[in-house]
Amino acid sequence: MNAFDLTEDQHDCLQELINVAMGQASDQLARYLDTFVYLKVPSIEQVKAEHLFDTLNNDLKATAVVSQGFFGYEGIRGEALLMYQPQDSNRLADLLGYEADELTFDEQIIDLSSILTTTFLNVFASQIDNQMSYSAPRLLSSSLDKINQHLKQQSFNWDFALKVRISYQVTDYSFNCDMVLLIPEEAITNIKTVIDRILADF
Template identity: 75%
Template sequence: MSAFNLNEDQQDCLQELINVAMGQASDQLARYLDTFVDLRVPSIEQVDASSLSITLNDKTLASAIVSQGFFGYEGIRGEALLVYQSQDSLQIADLLGYEPGELSEEEQLIDISSILTTTFLNVFASQIDNQMSYSAPRLLSASQNPLVEHVENLLFHWDLALKVKITYRVTDFSFNCDMILLIPESAISNIKSVLDRILEEF
């Protein structure tokens, strides 16, 4: 076990914060998108750089991946990857309330990704008395093995990461996607001290 592992209390606390944030985010999204948005219970796990490629390997069929960096006070930072399968993204313009042809497919993906990421993380940040800034979302090139390739490029920066996976479903528009938050090693200890503070307050 690594020193970066969350202990049981910290893990529970983070899980609870994420659950609450998911609830509020899904409520906000539902009102904005005017349809029911289902966020599935996330998985939280610590992964090391080498095994991350393996845990993400089932996503090799991903048709598009959008990446967006986030950073808050107290050294909370990471990268959100939004992973889409090809059949999941056909009605995004409709879902976002745009006319067909008003924005390109790429722009639709980037727009919805940014909305999902920032809505969730804004709520999450307010739970921990923080405030997030975001980099502009970027569509990572969709090559044959895109997610793994991208992650392999990240390996220069970290050995260990906290991985939070949340699945979004909008049944009315047959929309699905996975949001994978990766919090690098250097930020995990910052998260831990925030969690410890919250635990103390209870």
């Protein structure tokens, strides 16, 4: 068992923290798109750094990846990637209904991703008595090299990735988006400490 493995109870606790965070992020998404969003149970997967690119490779038919750094207290920090599949970003374009004189699609998808990421992480953080600040969101080219390069420029070494597959079904449209949280080792250790504190209360 390595430092990143969660026990069944820890996983259940993390899943519930994520459910609550996702619920509020979806509420923001619904308001932004002025529609109703149907939620499914998100799937959580832990990926070790050296395997991330193997799994990303399969996913990287993605046309859009929006990256945003987050920084909390007690060394809880990381980088959030929101990844959209090509067919989904086309649907998103329809859904956002962008027009030439308004924001570009790129600007809209950055906005949308930032709303999801910051709401999600704010609610997640508040549940563990933490508070986050964020770097500016960036739209990355979907080429693996570019993403790799971007991640290498980060000021921390991340060892652990938490992949949360979030599926939003929006009335006539449905799209999936993967949120990948890249978290350095000391941060995941801190998160586990917090989870154990919550579990100890029960």
